[in-house]
Each structure stands twice: as C-alpha cells, then as structure tokens.
Amino acid sequence: MKETTKEQRTRARMMPGAITLSGFLGKDKRTLNAIISADEQELEKLGKTAEELADRMFYFTDASFSTYDGTITVDEYYIVETEVTRGKLPCPYAHGGIFRKAITKLTNTKNNTSVTWSFLNIHLIKDHHFFEGKGSTFRLEPAKLVETLY
Amino acid sequence: MIIVILKDIAFLSMISVSLAIIMVIAQKWLSNYGECKIDINGKREITVIGGNSLLSSLSDKQIFLPSACGGRGTCGACKCKVISGGGPLLPTEKPVLTAEEIAAGDIRLSCQVKVKIDIKIEIPSSIFNIRRYHAVITEIIDYTYDTKGITFKLDEGEKIDFLAGQYVQIDTLPYASVKQKVSRAYSISSKPEINDALQLIIRYVPEGICTTWVHQFLKVGDHVSLTGPYGDFFLRDTEADIIYVAGGSGKAPIKSMLEHLQVVGTNRKMTYFFGARTPKDLYLTDEMKALEKVFPDFKYEPVLSASVASDNWTGKTGFLMPYFAEAIRDPKNTEAYLCGSPGMISAVTKSLIEHGIPKDKIYYDSFG
Numbered sequence: 001m002k003e004t005t006k007e008q009r010t011r012a013r014m015m016p017g018a019i020t021l022s023g024f025l026g027k028d029k030r031t032l033n034a035i036i037s038a039d040e041q042e043l044e045k046l047g048k049t050a051e052e053l054a055d056r057m058f059y060f061t062d063a064s065f066s067t068y069d070g071t072i073t074v075d076e077y078y079i080v081e082t083e084v085t086r087g088k089l090p091c092p093y094a095h096g097g098i099f100r101k102a103i104t105k106l107t108n109t110k111n112n113t114s115v116t117w118s119f120l121n122i123h124l125i126k127d128h129h130f131f132e133g134k135g136s137t138f139r140l141e142p143a144k145l146v147e148t149l150y
Numbered sequence: 151m152i153i154v155i156l157k158d159i160a161f162l163s164m165i166s167v168s169l170a171i172i173m174v175i176a177q178k179w180l181s182n183y184g185e186c187k188i189d190i191n192g193k194r195e196i197t198v199i200g201g202n203s204l205l206s207s208l209s210d211k212q213i214f215l216p217s218a219c220g221g222r223g224t225c226g227a228c229k230c231k232v233i234s235g236g237g238p239l240l241p242t243e244k245p246v247l248t249a250e251e252i253a254a255g256d257i258r259l260s261c262q263v264k265v266k267i268d269i270k271i272e273i274p275s276s277i278f279n280i281r282r283y284h285a286v287i288t289e290i291i292d293y294t295y296d297t298k299g300i301t302f303k304l305d306e307g308e309k310i311d312f313l314a315g316q317y318v319q320i321d322t323l324p325y326a327s328v329k330q331k332v333s334r335a336y337s338i339s340s341k342p343e344i345n346d347a348l349q350l351i352i353r354y355v356p357e358g359i360c361t362t363w364v365h366q367f368l369k370v371g372d373h374v375s376l377t378g379p380y381g382d383f384f385l386r387d388t389e390a391d392i393i394y395v396a397g398g399s400g401k402a403p404i405k406s407m408l409e410h411l412q413v414v415g416t417n418r419k420m421t422y423f424f425g426a427r428t429p430k431d432l433y434l435t436d437e438m439k440a441l442e443k444v445f446p447d448f449k450y451e452p453v454l455s456a457s458v459a460s461d462n463w464t465g466k467t468g469f470l471m472p473y474f475a476e477a478i479r480d481p482k483n484t485e486a487y488l489c490g491s492p493g494m495i496s497a498v499t500k501s502l503i504e505h506g507i508p509k510d511k512i513y514y515d516s517f518g
Contacts, residue, residue, distance in 0.1 A: 017328035022359045056260040058498065068425060068469045068497040069397075069455040073213040085355045086399075090224040098245050100492075101355065137357055 013092040014133075016134050022093060024124075025136025039131045042142045053142070054126030056149045057117055079107040089120050093128055106148055113148040115140060127132045152198040177368035179417030189270040204232070206270065206306045214280040216319065216380045217333060221261035227335070227380075228260040235269030244358070253285065265322060280377055283318075285310050287372045288347070293433035296354040297338065297399060298365060301347060302374065309345045310378065312338060314410040315403040315515075318348065318378030323365045334360035335380065337489065337515065339402035351402040383489070383515040385410065390511070391484040393477060394422040395470060395498050398491030401434065402514060407487065412444055420448040421477035423470045427456040429463055449477070468492075471501035488514035 011032060014024035019057065028035060043050060064072045064080040071081045082104040091097040099119040107114040121138055124130040132139040183200025184271060188207065190196065198207040205221055207229050208214070226246035236258050243259045244252060248382040249258035263269075285302035293299055302320075303308060310318075310390040317337045324331065325391055340349040355361045362369035368374075384408040394404045408422070426432050431454075439449040451473060466473060480485055484507050488495050 015327075017326070017330070017359065021328065021358060021362050028287075035254050063492075065495050066496055068494055069425070070493055071456070082493075084493065085353070085356075087357070087358075088219070088224050090219075090222060091325065101358075103356070 007032055010093055011095055013094060015117055016084060018105065019021075019089055021139075024130075024135045024136055024138070025133035026137075026139060028133030028135060030133070032130070035131075036129050039142055042047045046142060046146050047148055048142075050125050050129040053145055054122050054147060057104070057106075057122045057145075059144055060106050060149075061102065061117075061119065061122065066100065077108060078109045080091070081105045081107075089118075091123060091124060091128075093119065097127075099123055111147065113144065115145055115148045172363055178484050183266045185479065186265050187268045188265065189268070191275070192270075198265055200267070202265060203265040204236075204240065204258075204265055204271070206261075207255055207265045208260065208451075212246050212281065213273075213277060214377045215260050215277060216335070217261060219261075219333075223259055223262050226259065230260050231256050231272040232258040232260075232263060233270040233272060235265075235267050236263045237266070237473075239398045261517065279311065280380060282308075282375060282377050283310060284373065284375050286345075287368060287370050289349075290368070290370060293351065294431060296365075297351060297433060298354075299349055299351050300364065300368070301340075302376065303347045310348060311345060312342050312348075313378035314338075314342055314380040314406040315383045315513075316381045317383075317403070317515075318350070318376045318380065320350070320360070320376040323361050323374070325363055325367045325374075326468065328359055328363070333377075336404070337383075337399075337402040338379070339405045340487050341413060343410065343413045351399050351405070361487040381515070383487075383513055385487070386485060386513070388485065389418060391419040391478070391480060392421070393423070393474065393484060393486040393507070394420065395488045395490065395494070396422075397425040397485065397490035398431070400491075400515070402490050404487060405434065405438075408441055412430055412441065413468075419452055419453065419479065420445060421449045423477075424450070424452045424491065425470050426452065426454055426456060429461050438506050451477075470498060474501055474505050478507070479507050482508065484496065484511065486514075487517075488511045488512065489517070492516045 013019055016023040060074060060078060060080045061082055063074050064082040065068050070083055076079055082102055084100060084102045087101045088098045089101060102119045105114060105116045117140060118138055121140060131142060132142060183198050186200040188196050188198060193341060196211045198210065203217055203221060205217060215230060216227040217225065223242045229235060232409055240262050243262050246259060247257060284305045287300060289301035291299040309387050317335050319333045319335045322332050336350040336352055339351045352361055352364045352434045354365045383403060388461055396404045404422060422438065432452055435452060442448050442450060451466055453470050457463040457467050486502050486507055488498055495514050499512055
C-alpha cells in the first residue's frame, strides 16, 4: 500500500539528521504501516500489547529518573540506569509531543539480558506502536524487550 | 483513439497548470501581510515584513531570544509575553507551556507565533545584550573519553560581555547526513574577563546532532557562529558562603564562576562538590584542587557514586548530600549554585533546604 502524504512527511522526519543523527528507520525500506503491522503481529504471538510494554518501560524509567545518579535496583532483579542529557526531542509524528533526552538501560539479572531505550521510545511504542525500523540505533525488538522487561 | 487520449491529457494538464498558477497568485496575496510593527516593552518599535515567526522576525533585527531547538517548538526557551497581536494559542505551543502559562494566555512560543499584524510584546531587557558572534575554533581539549573543551576566538573587534554562569548557543554547520543547521545551548566555562574568546565544555550525547558534530567533525580553524549571552544562572555579587554542586558537563558554569572570582578576589567560604560515577568521569581535578591555594577558604570535593575497589579511589564516595553538613556553617547566609541532571538537582535541592539554606538562594541550571 502506498504511503499517504502525512505518512511521507512523518517518514521524512524519521530520516537521518532531521530529529536524531541516525534517524528512526535504519535500513528498513518498508512503509511505516508495514513496520508497525509486523511488530503488532509479533506482539500478538508474544501475548503482549504495545501499551503494556510501554507502561512497563515507563515504570522502570520513572523509578530511576529522579534518583541522584539515575541508577536503582527495582523489584530485586532489575538494574535500571537512566542518563539524562540537556535538551528535548520532538515526536516525529509531529502532534506536539516533546520528550526529554533520557536514555534508560535495563538489565534483567534473572536471565542476564539488557535493553536500552529513550523517553521517546516509550511514547512511540505506547501511542504509535512504533518500535523503529530494522537497523535503527534505538530499534527495540519486541521479543527481546519482552524477555528483558518480565 | 490515441488522439482523444492525448487531447484529454493535454486538457487535464492545462487545468492543473492553471490551478497551480492561481494557487501561487493566491498564496502571494493571502500571505502578503506587508510591513508589521513589533512594539517591544512599550519602549522600542521595529518594523518587519509580516508572515515570519516572531522569533525569526526579531533575530532579523538582531534581537535574539533564546532558542535551543532552532524554532521547532520543542525547547520552550523562546517563550515571551505577547500582549496583543499574537492570535490564538496554537496546539504546537501547548506541550511546552505550563498550565499557569496557558491559563494566563499571554505567554507564547515566539517560534510558533506568526507576525501577521502589529504586535506588542514584553521581553527582559537583558535580551538586548544578546548578539550574534562569529568565531574560529582555536583549541579542542579532550577532558574525558566523552567530554571536550572547545575554545572559540571571536572575530577581530568582537567582544562578548557575559556574567559567569551564563550560556551561549552555537549553530552547527551541515555535515554527513545532517543537511540543516541546529542551535544548541552550552554554558560558558571561561571567565568573563576574557571577552574576545570563550570556552565551552561539551559532552558527547549518543545520536546528538550537535554533539556529534562537535566531537567528530569540528576542528581547529573551523569558523562558527553563536549567539548569547543567555540565562539567569549567574554568580550573585554578595558576601554569602557558597556551595557549588555539579555533575558531568555541569562543571562549565562553575569553572567560569571560580575563574571570575580568582580575578576579582574573594574571601567567601566556598565548597565545590563535583559528582561523578567513576574516576574516568573526572576532569580538571588538578586545576580545581589548585584553587584551594588561591582562595582563602575553598575546598574542592569530587565524589564518586559508582567507584569500585579496583579504581583505588581514596576520596569521597556515594551521594553528595551526606557531605553537605560539614560544609555549611551558616545556612541562612549560604548560596548554592547547582548544575547537572534533573535527578541530581532535585535530590541536592531537597537536602540543601533540609540543611536550612533558603530556597531562594539555591540557583540551578537543570539540563532542561
């Protein structure tokens, strides 16, 4: 299916150098809808929703955000490190949302896995079901995310 | 049959071209706002060509409101009071305005407000001191694995007057896949007494458009432009004791304050807590320690929060807050200057207030 003008504009904002250095799509040539649909199908197989994952991500980021050095152990098994840097990023969907530049690294010590996400990732997953394109710096593979979050 | 199809195509093309011409003409008429006047603080009036944003209209007249996002409506730094002529509040402004500002109705994002009619605004008078400067890079120092000190020598005859603690915004140049310039804010780390050059301390941010440019593309001899000075985080001229607290690149404004006090001289009791995670995050330690011999009552205290035994670190560890008690002798007569992450600022502010330092004497620059 062809992308609408609005989707094309969103895609343009996701390109390298527009909002972030490497953009949101990596080397993924699929349409935004195709990327989102594929990830939604995988989520269904995993028995999770995008909203559930985003809420869980926010739970960890929020716990570490206001700590002195951004590091905290949560629920015994999860080491959370959030680093905040100066400035904010807008959502590429351009609905007015802006997000602090904060990167959270979550390590699950039960299964020794870790994932890294930004504040913007949480929003993109919760509100747009967008996990970023394959090969993007902040692409989150749903299966890896589920494995680490739970 | 083919001729009929070709005729239809030609007919449709003519309609399309005609519509495009009509739209171009209409656009010219509809978006021609002519000359508009901007009344600033009821004291100064400038005339601009209507249709552009308030932010760019002002900068065209060498009046620079802060803007860290290059006019994309994301940083909120360009807020100003629009008394009249700004039109209704736009959806693109609301995310960066507080509930109080939205309720007041006159605080607007100057990058989003279009100048279409005469407009009245109020801005701090200090804004008139902000100018655009052109400079050449004369030195790049690696302070740590991810932090550099960059020295900018202003072009011949240019001088910048700033207060220790204030910041400037530098404009990037297009590089690699980045086709547009962005502006980013960084605190000045050099002393105000040197006014023909300045130094910034810039930490690399993964995926950051500006910091990648600075760390990987900027080199000695490059020409750049910047605007400033901005900000109300500056050293107050009092005799109160001082607690400085910084983390990461937050060392920059504190360095400027200390170097300024070194020039003007001071007897103030001062303690500087620098919070870092590991020894590799420390920098300028010898320089800061050396100031203990310069000032009559100054102590520099680096504190590591994630030091391990193999670091062989013999200094203070953990959080900064437990060490405040020994540094505060008269809380009511103590000022605090903080620069770092929101989490650090929040935890430190809470602790300083618990120690009796008045809230209005705690000045901070949170990485907003």
